[in-house]
Amino acid sequence: MSSEDLKPAGVIWHNGHVRTEDRNHLLGQRPLTIWLTGLSASGKSTLAFALERRLVDIGHACYVLDGDNIRHGLNKDLRFSHEDRTENVRRIAEVARLMNDAGLVVITAFISPYRDDRRLAREIVGAERFVEVYLSTPIETCEARDPKGMYKRARAGQLSGFTGVNDPYELPRTPDLTIDTSIASPSDCVGKVLAEVIARIAVSKGEKQPTLKDSP
Numbered sequence: 001m002s003s004e005d006l007k008p009a010g011v012i013w014h015n016g017h018v019r020t021e022d023r024n025h026l027l028g029q030r031p032l033t034i035w036l037t038g039l040s041a042s043g044k045s046t047l048a049f050a051l052e053r054r055l056v057d058i059g060h061a062c063y064v065l066d067g068d069n070i071r072h073g074l075n076k077d078l079r080f081s082h083e084d085r086t087e088n089v090r091r092i093a094e095v096a097r098l099m100n101d102a103g104l105v106v107i108t109a110f111i112s113p114y115r116d117d118r119r120l121a122r123e124i125v126g127a128e129r130f131v132e133v134y135l136s137t138p139i140e141t142c143e144a145r146d147p148k149g150m151y152k153r154a155r156a157g158q159l160s161g162f163t164g165v166n167d168p169y170e171l172p173r174t175p176d177l178t179i180d181t182s183i184a185s186p187s188d189c190v191g192k193v194l195a196e197v198i199a200r201i202a203v204s205k206g207e208k209q210p211t212l213k214d215s216p
């Protein structure tokens with residue numbers, strides 16, 4: 001059953017009076033979701049927050065949705081079963097879509113190990129606003145970093161369902177960008193993502209500005 005079918009009777013979309021181009025004009029940018037995927041300790045959060053800092057510094061309204069942070073609140077009821085991981089990604093994608101609708105650039109930092117879930121995220125956000133960045137850092141590097149001691153616990157058999165050790169990570173087949181953080185510094189990584197996305201975010205000077213007359 002699709003989510004469309006689950007809607008109770010009488011739940012009908014109510015259109016607002018502010019158009020996407022009004023918001024883009026207000027904020028001087030076009031919204032985008034930059035979806036980071038990769039193993040634990042591949043460098044998603046590090047890159048996400050460094051990129052957010054850089055985008056804000058150059059004048060873009062931007063927000064990070066980070067895996068661990070979101071599990072402190074919105075998704076604190078979810079664990080790490082396949083079903084819960086799927087629901088985790090679905091909710092994040094819906095939040096990213098809302099934030100994009102509000103005009104913000106969104107950076108997400110979630111392992112998001114399943115291909116179908118990432119496909120669903122792209123569908124929810126909208127392909128034209130979605131950039132998938134795969135952090136291809138080798139597991140040996142992730143495991144050597146192991147800042148939370150999770151690989152050690154998983155290898156010792158104290159932790160089940162840990163991605164890359166005893167839970168799958170399905171490699172992205174056609175990511176928009178691939179970065180191996182074992183050979184690129186955080187600031188190099190920021191540069192690579194910026195080079196890929198900046199033209200999609202920046203509003204060019206010649207672009208038509210909405211006028212009062214255009215408004216509904």
Ligand SMILES: Nc1ncnc2c1ncn2[C@@H]1O[C@H](COP(=O)(O)OP(=O)(O)OP(=O)(O)O)[C@@H](O)[C@H]1O
Pocket residue numbers: 038039040041042043044045046047067068109110111145147181182184185186187189
């Ligand atoms: N480009 C980089 N070069 C060197 N070290 C890095 C780089 N990016 C991240 N690191 C280091 O790797 C470790 C893990 O990074 P981070 O916490 O960003 O991973 P993560 O992908 O968010 O992991 P998790 O999925 O568990 O949240 C940290 O100690 C961080 O300092």
Ligand SMILES: [Mg+2]
Pocket residue numbers: 044045046066067068109
């Ligand atoms: Mg993280």
